[in-house]
Amino acid sequence: MPVSEMKRPTTTPKQSSTTQPEVLEDLNITIRIKLKYPKVNEFVDQLNQPNETLTIHGKPISVLHLYALRSTSKPIDMSNQTERLVYRPNLLIRKNDKFGPWNFNRLLNLIELDYRPATTGNQFPKLWYTTTSTSVSVTIIPYTEPTHDGTEVDTSTDSSEAMNTLKDLLKSIGRQNNYGDEDVENWLNDLKGENITKIEHLQNAVMNESLWEKLDKVRPAVKQLIYDYVQLNITASGVDQTNDPYKDSPATLLADIHRVKRYFYDAIGKRDQLTYLDRDAVDLAIDELRKFYDDDGNILSTIHEYLRTFCVQTTGATEQEIEKNRIVWKDDLRQLEAERVALREKHDSAKDDLARMRKTLETQEIRWSNICEREKIVEKRATELINAATGQASNTGSTTSWRRNIEEARELRTKIEQEKKDAANEVIEARRNFSKLEKETEELSHKFENNSKGIQDRQAKLTLIDANEHRQLKIKIGRGLLLYGPPGTGKSELLKRAAVYAGITMTTVPLAAGELNRPYVGETEKLLIDIMYRANTIPYLMCAMTIDEIDGLVP
Structure with a gap:
């Protein structure tokens, strides 16, 4: 059964009626670690260890092994590419609803992955897929300190994939979204028509929203692909060490690792083997909350007990x-x-x-x-x-x-x-x-x-x-928490931090009721439904949204 998340672009090239898909005998999945934290290394090593609950032909295999087979079990068309050295699945969710655009990276910039033929220098067939007989090898590339000045886009997985020119970058986008070399040439010419000839020019245009909106020679769908790709891979991809979200919150790192782990387990059909939240992350999150919130009662203990209900498996x-x-x-x-x-x-x-x-x-x-x-x-x-x-x-x-x-x-x-x-x-x-x-x-x-x-x-x-x-x-999961008290006592901030630290995915930025009010009947409801439906694209994660003074939405 293939992984449902591996989506094709809006305009997928037509498959040749005479080309028959080939079964790939050997496949290599390459994992590039994008953070220097040892916990990320341990996480990747754990995914690469044989798992007794996962077997093929009676032999235990790793999560990465099964993931590689599941995600490539349907024919993958690369016939429109002259160089078929790398296949990068599209793991970015793009959703444009009534509240605006929403992007979500399934790997949370902790790691990157791509597929290559097992023999270096070989190319993929034009149309290929894998079976349980396909041999899978795993290559793990450790984190390396960035050597650039932070102004270029870094998407390389090894030295042969370095982004030296604008065309190299567009090729990487094309491979990831199943576009051919002819499409890449058209994109390159369109960008040149906008006086964008270098990676630096492209980055400056993307970072300047008003300038980017004025580009009219590039098709909107392609503009969105380029915009998302550059935004996700700017400055050594991953974490800006000057603004590291994990530096002051180790709980958030553990929680994000668990979220990525749930993605892999969901992709291989073993989501039930993992709890909704990671117990260590929840315990550490409460400890971190105590540093800034002076709990004079039993509030944090109550929140702790509530979150712990999501750290227990509910299956038989x-x-x-x-x-x-x-x-x-x-x-x-x-x-x-x-x-x-x-x-x-x-x-x-x-x-x-x-x-x-x-x-x-x-x-x-x-x-x-x-x-x-x-x-x-x-x-x-x-x-x-x-x-x-x-x-x-x-x-x-x-x-x-x-x-x-x-x-x-x-x-x-x-x-x-x-x-x-x-x-x-x-x-x-x-x-x-x-x-x-x-x-x-x-x-x-x-x-x-x-x-x-x-x-x-x-x-x-x-x-x-x-x-x-x-x-x-059966574990009865709590229906929610109700904090009450006068304004300014930290109720909203406490719950926001507790959710993020523990690993609950926020489907939007914190909102106030006034931001959702619309003049016509039904518009506010449609807006709320759209935000909630974002969670449908990541069903393996616990999702939430925060609305301050929600009583202001009640007529």
Whole structure:
């Protein structure tokens, strides 16, 4: 069964009626890693490892092996190309709806892939396809630091594919979208008619929206192909290291890796083997959210529990899978019980420390209050000394006694001010320590509570005694979350970040209700339906859209 996502361009060249498709004996799938993160390397290596659940002729094969066969099992027409060294499937989704154009790269710029004949220098037949007898090899090209200045388009998969001229770039677009060399020549002439003769000229035109819209010699469909290709491959394709979305959010990297993994598993018909969201990404996402959101209640824990429901497989299990799950659950239970003992000790110790700190704080506050009261007495005594000194100086003219009184008054004031300052600092420090310890105690309480729920969950699963009961075990996925509170408390921002960090695909930028309101009846509804229908093009992913003040859409 072929991969449904491998779409042909709008104007596919006609296949020759006399050409019969040839079965390809050997095929090479080349994976180019576009990020320097070790997690991406581990992900690609995992895809390339033989999988016991995937077999051909009784032998286990890798996900990449099966993907290559599935994605090329229908005849692929390359008869309009004189050079048939590389076949690049089109993995970019383009959708133009009432809300505007929407592009989505299935590989999320983490990796690139293409197909080549297994023997270097050989060309593909004009019309070819693969079968389960086709031998598949995998080539993985590690990430390399870009050497260019960031102003050219980089689409090469090896040195022989380097983009040196505008024609090279157009050829790459043609191969990826199944256009021939004659089409490429026409595109090149059309661009020259617009005074675009170099890659740099093309990039500048694409980056200048008003200038790009004025180009009228290039057909709209071709303009869109070129525009999308250049936009996706500008500056070392992948991640701009000066604006790296994964630098401050490792959770997002894990989540995106899982999204690409779900694409591959969906393409080979094994989507159910993966959970909707990656558990490690969800756990790390909540940890990252705690860094900027001061959770004074149980909000993040609630969001965490909700997202974790998407990290559990909902399909039925075989006897072998159940036994494997039992081993995992038993190991989890032992680990959770060990963690419970450590958490209990930490929690009890923290509660004792908190009680002692509360007494210390109360003592410091009482001391500061007493000093404030004593300050009034000292001030009264100092005033009396100063008044007495003033009377002595005017009556007797002697300087010794009144100077002694003035000095004593000054010493009294200085001493009480220093005591008051020291007491105030001690109170501030005690309050800071108390607040910190109180927060740590609350976090330990939440962890202890989650640990208890985890133990109950594993114990409940282990009590199921046969496969039928396991098959009846269904994970109930939450229907949603409702956050309420006054404006400006971070409700919308919190959910937006939680979704992106955990790996939920946003089908549009965050919207306000006012951006969707339309003057005519039904137009707003059509707009919302179009945005929601974007998710139909990526059914293997969890999708969402955010609308602030959505009640403004209700008449």
